Amino acid sequence: MSYPQRLTPEEKLADAKKQLSLPRIVVICGSTRFMTEMTEADLRETKAGKIVVKPGCDMQSPHELWSDSVAEALKVRLDDLHRAKIRLADEVLVVGDYIGDSTRAEIAYARSLGKPVRFTHPEVDPDA
Numbered sequence: 001m002s003y004p005q006r007l008t009p010e011e012k013l014a015d016a017k018k019q020l021s022l023p024r025i026v027v028i029c030g031s032t033r034f035m036t037e038m039t040e041a042d043l044r045e046t047k048a049g050k051i052v053v054k055p056g057c058d059m060q061s062p063h064e065l066w067s068d069s070v071a072e073a074l075k076v077r078l079d080d081l082h083r084a085k086i087r088l089a090d091e092v093l094v095v096g097d098y099i100g101d102s103t104r105a106e107i108a109y110a111r112s113l114g115k116p117v118r119f120t121h122p123e124v125d126p127d128a
Contacts, residue, residue: 010113013088027089028054029082029106034096041095041120053085086110097121 007015017025026045028038035058042052057078079102086092092110094103094117104126110117111127119125 024090025051027085030095032058092117094119
């Protein structure tokens with residue numbers, strides 16, 4: 001007698017999304033210098049019926065929440081949070097015509113998880 005194999009966490013998440021009839025989830029990645037473009041991409045993807053998650057703050061812009069004394073620790077936490085968004089998403093949309101180290105790492109992480117990755121500027125795809 002064979003026993004059914006247990007579902008992986010990824011399979012459990014996909015099954016739960018299907019049972020809940022959730023629309024596809026897209027996570028927006030890219031340099032925060034493209035926050036305006038990210039907002040525009042958010043509008044387009046939302047109009048297409050997708051749930052959109054993206055960076056919630058731009059540490060390049062001054063704000064009291066990320067003073068110099070907490071900036072590095074906050075960046076680490078935000079990077080961890082963004083990787084969680086990538087795990088949750090069904091696909092990734094990379095915005096902008098520049099790929100820095102952080103975005104390159106996010107793309108590699110998404111692809112390692114088997115997530116489809118789209119680009120607003122396909123010519124910047126590091127694997128193209």
